[in-house]
Amino acid sequence: MxxxxxxxxxxxxxxxxKAVELIKKHVRSTYRNEVIGDLGGFAGFFKLDLKKxxxxxxxSGTDGVGTKxxxxxxxxxxxxxxxxxxAMCVNDILVTGAEPxxxxxYIACGKLIPEKIExxxxxxxxxxxxxxxxxxxxxxxxxxxxxxxxxxxxxxFAVGAVDEDGIIDGSGISEKDMVIGISSSGLHSNGFxxxxxxxxEKAKLSYNTYMDELGKTLGEELLTPTKIYKEDLExxxxxxxxxxxxxxxxxxxENPPRVLKxxxxxxxxxxxxxxxxxxxxxxxxxxIEEAEMFRVFxxxxxxxxxxxxxxxxxxxxxxKEKGEKAxxxxxxxxxxxxxxxxxx
Numbered sequence: 001m002x003x004x005x006x007x008x009x010x011x012x013x014x015x016x017x018k019a020v021e022l023i024k025k026h027v028r029s030t031y032r033n034e035v036i037g038d039l040g041g042f043a044g045f046f047k048l049d050l051k052k053x054x055x056x057x058x059x060s061g062t063d064g065v066g067t068k069x070x071x072x073x074x075x076x077x078x079x080x081x082x083x084x085x086x087a088m089c090v091n092d093i094l095v096t097g098a099e100p101x102x103x104x105x106y107i108a109c110g111k112l113i114p115e116k117i118e119x120x121x122x123x124x125x126x127x128x129x130x131x132x133x134x135x136x137x138x139x140x141x142x143x144x145x146x147x148x149x150x151x152x153x154x155x156x157f158a159v160g161a162v163d164e165d166g167i168i169d170g171s172g173i174s175e176k177d178m179v180i181g182i183s184s185s186g187l188h189s190n191g192f193x194x195x196x197x198x199x200x201e202k203a204k205l206s207y208n209t210y211m212d213e214l215g216k217t218l219g220e221e222l223l224t225p226t227k228i229y230k231e232d233l234e235x236x237x238x239x240x241x242x243x244x245x246x247x248x249x250x251x252x253x254e255n256p257p258r259v260l261k262x263x264x265x266x267x268x269x270x271x272x273x274x275x276x277x278x279x280x281x282x283x284x285x286x287x288i289e290e291a292e293m294f295r296v297f298x299x300x301x302x303x304x305x306x307x308x309x310x311x312x313x314x315x316x317x318x319x320k321e322k323g324e325k326a327x328x329x330x331x332x333x334x335x336x337x338x339x340x341x342x343x344x
Contacts (some may be wrong), residue, residue: 010144010320012112019114019140026118026125030135034271043228044136046102048161055164059098063088065251067192072221073150075207078116080225081154082123083130084189086250087226089158090131091303093257094233095244097168100133106155107140110147120154123225130228133158158296170243170259170306177242178312179256179266179330182319184302188226188280190249191296195222198286205285213277221278229303235318236305247298254295256304257338265337268330269344276300294341301329 006013020039027039036045048056065084072081082105090100105124107117117140128135147153187195199205199218207219214221233244243259256266270290279300281291293299307315312328319326333340 003126010111011142015112015114016142019112019117021116022118023121026122027135030103030125030128030133032101032127032132032134034135035136035264036073044102044104045051046134046136046159048101051161056161057098057164057167059093059096059160059162061089061092061160063092064153064155065189066146067196068187068189068222069153070186070196071192071207071219073152075223077219077223078119079123080223082120082125083127083225083228084123084158085154086124086127086131086133086158086230090127090133090160090191091226091229091246092248093158093160094131094229095168095246095303096160096162097166097241097244098162100131100158100160100230102134102136102159103128103131104136104157105138106157107138107152108143108147108154109141109152110142110144111149111266112142116152120152121207124156127225131158131230133160168241170261172240172242173264173306174262175264175332175334176309177306178266178309178328178331179332180307180312180315181273181301181303181327181329182229182232182303182305183227183273184247184276184298184300185227186221186224186276187340188248188298188302190251190298192246194286194288194296195282198288200281203285204331211277211281213281227302231271232303232319232322232324235322236289236315239307239315239318241305241307245304247302247304250295251297252294252299252301252341253291253339259306260332260337262337263334265335266330266339267333268339268341270294270341271325271343272329273300291341301327304329306332
């Protein structure tokens, strides 16, 4: 009779240990001075610097990457998807005015391949460095029979801090305030179930399809990492930003109203910025109505700022000097809480 082991059931403890050794250098490269201890304990330690805050409030966020992971798996490119994971979590923290402090990840897979895990964590570490936060812990779960051998899924968890008086919650937004849109790096990490259905099932395109409009292959475009807006918001810290919205799932329809009080709405001028080519490729390939596009995708705007009219020109100037693309894309009006799309 064959003697069973954990490895014969599909879980390789030695591979897990090797993966930990491979990722240590990437994890340590993210450490801030507040990190206590090292990788390998039961929990991560982070000593909050109370001198930086008068009345500190902790801010937390969690997210995943959705079916964009399927594209990474099918192309066999795994060193950028971790940036997406961090971005989706820390951007939600940044919009509150908070500073991201530390991050934890969860990686579940069908078969643990240490070198693949290293590539994923390398991307996560790169994202953490862009966000200025430390990767202080995580979990890798090998789950044969639940995932196919080549499959994996990711989840992230971020914690930040902000002074209570510095929380940006939209409470100061008023009529005639202006909406500034900061460019996205592309699709970011939303709408990929529709993207895959349209481009690869309906239009029969391939990842290797080179598209002149994009200046790259379709696969390269789709795996472009989500932009992390830490540096943009840092250079604007001396301005009074009344509200910030991260344009994620729900697009420009669902996300902007999350920073509004009742009795106020946004007018978004759809001709006030140039929509990147990938969105038009998806729209035309799937014969998707414009209203649906704006509800699913960011349409080239990854973050919006709500500011007073007096500060608009200065903010645009600072962002332009930094090399960022930003546009006045709308304003605040009295009326039903929501978004109205129109031409300027």
